[in-house]
Amino acid sequence: MANQEDKFKKVISHAKEYGYIFQSSEIYDGLSAVYDYAQNGVELKNNIKQYWWKAMVQLHENIVGLDSAIFMHPTTWKASGHVDAFNDPLIDNKDSKKRYRADVLIEDYCTKIESKIEKEVNKAAKRFGDAFNKQEFISTNPRVLGYQEKINTILSRMGQSLEKEDLVDVKNLIEELDIVCPVSGTKNWTEVKQFNLMFGTKLGASADSAMDLYLRPETAQGIFVNFLNVQKTGRMKIPFGIAQIGKAFRNEIVARQFIFRQREFEQMEMQFFVRPGTQKEWYNSWKENRIKWHLSLGLGEENYRFHNHDKLAHYADAAADIEFKFPFGFKELEGIHSRTDFDLSSHEKHSGKKLQYFDHELNESYVPYVVETSIGLDRMFLAVFSNSLVEEELENGSTRTVLKIPAVLAPTKAAVLPLVKKDGLPDIAKEIINDLKWDHKITYDEKDAVGRRYRRQDANGTPFCITIDHQTIEDKTVTIRHRDTMEQKRVAISDLKSIIDAEVSMKTWLQKI
Numbered sequence: 001m002a003n004q005e006d007k008f009k010k011v012i013s014h015a016k017e018y019g020y021i022f023q024s025s026e027i028y029d030g031l032s033a034v035y036d037y038a039q040n041g042v043e044l045k046n047n048i049k050q051y052w053w054k055a056m057v058q059l060h061e062n063i064v065g066l067d068s069a070i071f072m073h074p075t076t077w078k079a080s081g082h083v084d085a086f087n088d089p090l091i092d093n094k095d096s097k098k099r100y101r102a103d104v105l106i107e108d109y110c111t112k113i114e115s116k117i118e119k120e121v122n123k124a125a126k127r128f129g130d131a132f133n134k135q136e137f138i139s140t141n142p143r144v145l146g147y148q149e150k151i152n153t154i155l156s157r158m159g160q161s162l163e164k165e166d167l168v169d170v171k172n173l174i175e176e177l178d179i180v181c182p183v184s185g186t187k188n189w190t191e192v193k194q195f196n197l198m199f200g201t202k203l204g205a206s207a208d209s210a211m212d213l214y215l216r217p218e219t220a221q222g223i224f225v226n227f228l229n230v231q232k233t234g235r236m237k238i239p240f241g242i243a244q245i246g247k248a249f250r251n252e253i254v255a256r257q258f259i260f261r262q263r264e265f266e267q268m269e270m271q272f273f274v275r276p277g278t279q280k281e282w283y284n285s286w287k288e289n290r291i292k293w294h295l296s297l298g299l300g301e302e303n304y305r306f307h308n309h310d311k312l313a314h315y316a317d318a319a320a321d322i323e324f325k326f327p328f329g330f331k332e333l334e335g336i337h338s339r340t341d342f343d344l345s346s347h348e349k350h351s352g353k354k355l356q357y358f359d360h361e362l363n364e365s366y367v368p369y370v371v372e373t374s375i376g377l378d379r380m381f382l383a384v385f386s387n388s389l390v391e392e393e394l395e396n397g398s399t400r401t402v403l404k405i406p407a408v409l410a411p412t413k414a415a416v417l418p419l420v421k422k423d424g425l426p427d428i429a430k431e432i433i434n435d436l437k438w439d440h441k442i443t444y445d446e447k448d449a450v451g452r453r454y455r456r457q458d459a460n461g462t463p464f465c466i467t468i469d470h471q472t473i474e475d476k477t478v479t480i481r482h483r484d485t486m487e488q489k490r491v492a493i494s495d496l497k498s499i500i501d502a503e504v505s506m507k508t509w510l511q512k513i
């Protein structure tokens with residue numbers, strides 16, 4: 001656990017030190033759970049957006065994009081169920097006066113049991129060496145099975161109690177598990193209460209006529225209310241999808257774990273409209289498609305798992321999370337939800353407008369069913385960033401910090417380094433940059449010894465370093481150094497573009513899906 005915490009602290013400090021993420025309004029001591037993406041962070045974030053957009057919109061003829069407004073008519077949120085049901089169960093500790101999400105306290109308790117499982121696995125792996133079969137061990141070892149059963153029982157009871165709105169039982173569960181407040185260390189808890197997560201604001205100048213609005217808590221509703229506009233103007237035939245990337249806002253009470261749970265964040269969502277009765281098939285197909293997208297980035301198959309929901313949201317008939325192994329354990333990265341016709345039917349009722357599709361093959365009109373994929377952009381950022389940050393022992397006994405961000409997502413693709421600041425080498429470096437910058441973000445660095453510059457670029461996550469030396473003047477060749485292998489090769493300047501393209505082009509990576 002301490003190890004995990006140390007790793008997480010390193011992730012946070014590295015993100016700041018290397019210009020990826022800053023606390024919002026830091027000069028005023030910051031704003032809790034709100035973050036700014038810095039010079040490198042914004043590039044990584046934009047690259048993730050592009051990787052998602054190309055995979056979802058550009059590569060699917062039947063998916064189109066949308067960019068709807070953050071403000072929506074307030075009835076939207078009545079229809080979607082958010083006004084009545086977008087609540088978190090909260091509990092206060094009377095001694096520390098700290099407020100917690102009751103479900104998160106219970107989940108954290110389960111995470112601790114999970115780390116016990118991991119310890120058992122690591123111990124056994126050491127004992128059995130090469131002969132160790134992890135899958136077999138997990139499914140047969142009595143201690144591991146006991147831990148897993150305990151987790152399942154706890155989560156299933158919590159799911160059922162939340163589903164039935166039985167908040168008394170949620171509190172009973174916290175007491176039975178002897179969960180204490182991390183600050184006061186006591187079990188002096190209040191009752192569990194529901195708290196709505198939407199931020200309210202007002203539209204209009206005068207107090208009497210101002211309209212109460214909400215900042216959208218998800219981007220999906222902008223897609224639902226535009227369903228018919230897009231279908232008609234785009235002449236879309238079912239099945240088809242509408243995708244959108246945009247900000248969402250939630251008044252999160254337990255705001256910790258860095259950018260994992262923020263009050264202002266970004267979602268990348270796609271609503272796929274299907275014929276009623278076919279939703280199960282599409283739900284399975286999107287689960288498969290999305291996990292392939294994740295695996296294509298090479299962050300390690302062992303770092304992903306599906307979690308099928310026991311407790312379904314008010315709109316869903318099936319739901320699963322893709323969980324990722326963050327530095328604080330496996331947590332939700334993306335949700336795939338079979339949302340039935342709940343949203344469109346509800347908007348029909350509240351607006352009095354028909355939101356139906358005429359299916360020429362069936363010769364009938366219906367309200368389509370919807371399968372949604374919804375991923376948090378900031379969580380994806382954290383997954384990529386935390387997974388990529390490694391400390392490596394080198395052969396000479398020294399260590400290096402390297403950010404092995406998948407090359408396709410790296411903020412800067414190459415750094416161009418003149419060996420010395422004279423003899424015309426900086427001019428050649430500038431020429432190379434001027435040639436490459438049309439396709440890629442390239443940086444220039446002439447300060448310090450070249451070894452230190454390599455380390456700096458490793459820590460920044462730059463996949464290539466290109467070094468210009470005196471031989472370059474003679475034969476127009478340079479040294480290209482690869483971030484991950486540290487391998488260096490002498491290549492012609494004229495080959496640089498194709499060498500970089502081959503490793504960073506979205507096409508190469510997306511073809512793995």
Ligand code: GAP
Binds near residue numbers: 250261266334376
């Ligand atoms: N439209 C469905 C929906 O919003 P959700 O599970 O509440 O479903 C989808 O959110 C995704 O948005 C999550 O899987 C997560 O990645 C991201 N997300 C949710 N709340 C977040 C928060 N407070 N901070 C950062 N990301 C968040």
